Amino acid sequence: MPDLLIELFSEEIPARMQAKAADDLRRMVTDKLVAEGLVYDGAKAFVTPRRLALTVHGIPVRQPDLKQERKGPKMGAPDAAVQGFLKAAGLKSLDEAKIQRDPKGDFYIALIEKPGRPAIDVIAEIIPLVIRTFPWPKQMRWGERSAKNGALTWVRPLHSIIATFGIETEEPEVVKFDVAGIEAGRTTRGHRFMAPAEFSVRRFDDYVSKLLDAKVVLDPERRKDVILTEAKNLAFAQGYELVEDQVLLDEVAGLVEWPVVLMGSFDEEFLTIPGEVIRATIRNNQKCFVVKFPSPHDSGGEGSRVGGASSSSAASPTPDPSPPQAGEGRSTRQQVHPHRQHRSLGRRQGYRRRQRARDPCAIERREVLLRE
Numbered sequence: 556m557p558d559l560l561i562e563l564f565s566e567e568i569p570a571r572m573q574a575k576a577a578d579d580l581r582r583m584v585t586d587k588l589v590a591e592g593l594v595y596d597g598a599k600a601f602v603t604p605r606r607l608a609l610t611v612h613g614i615p616v617r618q619p620d621l622k623q624e625r626k627g628p629k630m631g632a633p634d635a636a637v638q639g640f641l642k643a644a645g646l647k648s649l650d651e652a653k654i655q656r657d658p659k660g661d662f663y664i665a666l667i668e669k670p671g672r673p674a675i676d677v678i679a680e681i682i683p684l685v686i687r688t689f690p691w692p693k694q695m696r697w698g699e700r701s702a703k704n705g706a707l708t709w710v711r712p713l714h715s716i717i718a719t720f721g722i723e724t725e726e727p728e729v730v731k732f733d734v735a736g737i738e739a740g741r742t743t744r745g746h747r748f749m750a751p752a753e754f755s756v757r758r759f760d761d762y763v764s765k766l767l768d769a770k771v772v773l774d775p776e777r778r779k780d781v782i783l784t785e786a787k788n789l790a791f792a793q794g795y796e797l798v799e800d801q802v803l804l805d806e807v808a809g810l811v812e813w814p815v816v817l818m819g820s821f822d823e824e825f826l827t828i829p830g831e832v833i834r835a836t837i838r839n840n841q842k843c844f845v846v847k848f849p850s851p852h853d854s855g856g857e858g859s860r861v862g863g864a865s866s867s868s869a870a871s872p873t874p875d876p877s878p879p880q881a882g883e884g885r886s887t888r889q890q891v892h893p894h895r896q897h898r899s900l901g902r903r904q905g906y907r908r909r910q911r912a913r914d915p916c917a918i919e920r921r922e923v924l925l926r927e
Contacts, residue, residue, distance in 0.1 A: 556596070559611040559678060560719045560727075560759050563686070564743055566711035567604045570809030572692060573775070576710070577602040579690055580609050587681045592618045593674055601773045603812045605747070608773060610759040614678075614720075618671030627652065627663035640665070675720050679732045682718055686734050700735055707735035717741055719758060727757055745769020746813050770813040778808040785816035786844055793818065795846035803838050810842065 561584070568576065577600035585598050588611070596613025627640035637649065644665035646652055652663045687707065694708035707713065718739040721727025732739050741755050743766075750769035756762040763773055772778045783797075783804060790797040808814070825833065837843050 556613045557616060557674065557720055557722045557727075558758055559609075559614055559730075560717060560756070560762060561607075561609040561682065562715075562717035562743055562762070563607045563713060564715045564717070565605060565607075565709060565713045568602070568607070568710055568809075570604070570806045572710060573602040573604075573809045574805075576607055576689075576691070580607050580685070583685045583689070584609060584681060585611065587685070588614065588678075591677050591681070592621070592671070593677060602775060602809075603771060603773060604809060605812065606743070606773075608762070614674055617673045618677060620671050621667075621669040623667045623669065625665040625667055626655075627665060629659075630654065630661045630663065637663075675728060675730055678718070678720060679730050682716075682730065682739070683732050683734045686713075686716075707737075713737060715740070715743060717743055717756065717762075719756070721758070723758065745771050749813065772813060775808050778811065778814050779804055782807060782814045782816060785814075789816055789818055790846045793846075794849070796849045798834070798845045798847055800838065800844060803842070803844065807842055 561580075563580075581598050581600040585595065588595055593614050595611050598609065598611040601608040625640075625644050627644070628636040640646075640663060641648070641652075644652070644667060646665055649663060652665050655662050655664045686709075689709070691708075691710040694710060695712075696706045696708050697712040700706050713734075714737075716734065716737055716739045718730035718732070719727040719741055720730050729741055730739055741757065742753050743756060743762075744751055744753050745766060746769060750771075752769075754765055754769065756765055766773050772781065783799070787797050834845055837845055
């Protein structure tokens with residue numbers, strides 16, 4: 556039975572939207588196929604930063620023929636009711652209708668036979684509807700067509716569409732349709748920098764293979780495995796342990812089509828900052844992972860190395876500097892803030908509460924600076 560391949564190629568899709576978009580594409584297409592009587596064997600969606608893809612296996616070549624009975628008016632009903640029934644049922648006269656006996660009387664019955672249409676024609680109507688009604692959380696318009704009524708909206712500018720349909724042993728056909736001037740075909744592109752040239756595909760296996768040659772890993776789960784495995788191996792080779800972060804891994808896998816793990820470092824003097832602060836800024840601002848000493852020798856702090864997904868990183872971590880001796884921190888604070896010697900305990904606690912409300916990390920940063 557024939558298989559369907561769809562790819563929607565665009566500018567970069569935000570990582571946080573990708574997983575739901577893949578699920579929405581699979582759900583919307585398969586629901587409409589079933590509603591049209593095209594029951595399939597299986598479907599799976601994929602997503603990368605620049606493409607949504609769907610493969611549906613085992614679709615019938617054409618819809619099944621439909622036979623339907625339409626109940627009409629009673630015998631002897633007004634002529635207007637009879638004419639309306641004939642028009643709705645597509646009959647020329649009452650001679651083409653049957654009479655069904657019922658306890659409430661005799662009724663006219665029309666037997667309507669609707670021949671099935673080729674599946675490729677049905678699909679050509681389904682895909683444009685899915686694209687135009689796709690539930691992106693945020694959408695945009697672009698180009699000259701954006702000023703016109705009914706302009707296409709998408710999460711980022713949509714560049715090309717692949718839609719092929721056919722059995723495995725034959726050359727698949729292109730599903731003919733266009734959306735806002737973008738015609739469906741069989742051409743796509745690889746990695747933006749390493750393989751930007753266009754190439755043609757036929758069916759899903761051919762599509763995945765050619766994308767891999769063009770430096771694109773289609774399956775997001777495979778990209779996650781590559782990032783996690785290589786990051787662990789690279790950290791281990793340097794004598795450290797990766798601090799795993801599943802949420803960050805999910806996001807980073809949505810930022811790259813061809814993950815390559817690298818290592819880098821930052822100045823060791825920043826290790827005086829609490830580990831939670833280091834992790835937060837590296838994770839949220841740099842989209843990188845951090846490493847630490849292996850568990851048997853864990854000093855309790857983070858290493859000075861970091862790692863990211865198009866880049867994963869690190870340099871030699873050193874233990875936190877020795878804490879100040881008893882009384883040392885207090886005398887330093889008094890030298891820096893001599894006016895605080897005259898505050899009462901209650902006023903001092905109130906001051907700290909107000910500072911914490913303005914900036915929860917202010918107190919901790921002040922303590923670090925004073926210890927130095």
